[in-house]
Amino acid sequence: MAILDSKGRLFGKFNLLDIGAIFVVLLVIVGIFLFPGSGSVAQVNAKIVPIEVDLVVRGLNVRDPQQLYANGFAKDGKTKVIIRNQPYGEIKIKSIQELPRTLSVPQPDGSLKELADPRKNNFSTDMLLTLEGKANLTDTGVVLGNSKVKIGMPFELEGFNYNFNATVIDIRIQQ
Template identity: 70%
Template sequence: MTILDSKGRLFGKFNILDLGAALVILLVIFGIFFFPGTTGSVAQVGVTTKPVEIDLIVRGLNVRDPQQLFDQGLTKGGKTNVIIRNQPHGTINIKSARLLPRTVLVPQPDGSVKEMPDPKTNNFSTDMLLTLDGRATITNNGPVMGSSKLKIGVPIELDGFNYNFNASVIDIRVKDKS
């Protein structure tokens, strides 16, 4: 009796391709259950969580009545839903929100440049500065909210009852008090 016959069967009973496929399936199942990877618990021992203040800048938000947005949505002491790098984080406190004046640079006859109020050719474009107050996990690479790193320049989406817009992080302050 030969080990491999002319039809590719092992000992005349098992097809070698079927045996190889069964072995691959068993190895995959073994790998899934005995080596699951790094998707375990998110609870970490010894990680420090501290309060942070995040300054956001919003440029060119198209809104008909910015004051109504502040009165009904972005109120000081209110809350907003935050999405960081397309990952929902949850609600966070609004510490302050203020409109920034629209300005243009105007060259002067002596060669200098002055910043002057914009003549408001576009009445619906608004700039604002927001400060959010929340808690972040402090790592060696900086603060982390949810599963997203907070860094200057990171886009954050703010979502509320009557608004949904993007802002950019311009400053992060980690407070010492827990």
């Protein structure tokens, strides 16, 4: 009797492809049980700390910013956050500060002076938002949900009557 017959069977009973598939399945099972939880890097050596994140919103087109603050943000004091197209959940809004709209006006002596924007039909608003919540502190930075938070990252804020983008300008770890 031959070790390998004309149909590719070992000793006439076992197909070589079936033996290879069983071997691969066994390797996967051994890998799962010998190295469990090795897939998540963000939670290694992480501790949960309270943080504050400052966001700047530039050029938000809104008819009445005060109504947005009163009805949109202050209604429940929270907003939904989406970081890198991954929903994080709700986070508390600590403060909202409307930034003044200014123009750089050249002066007769050649210098520039920042003056208030005199246009009355301007529906563009700039604001500074401070959000506060809890995040994982790792060796490489702060992690909200599964996303690292760094200065310059865009956040998408969503609520009952708004959806717009903001940019992270500061991250403070509270002690």
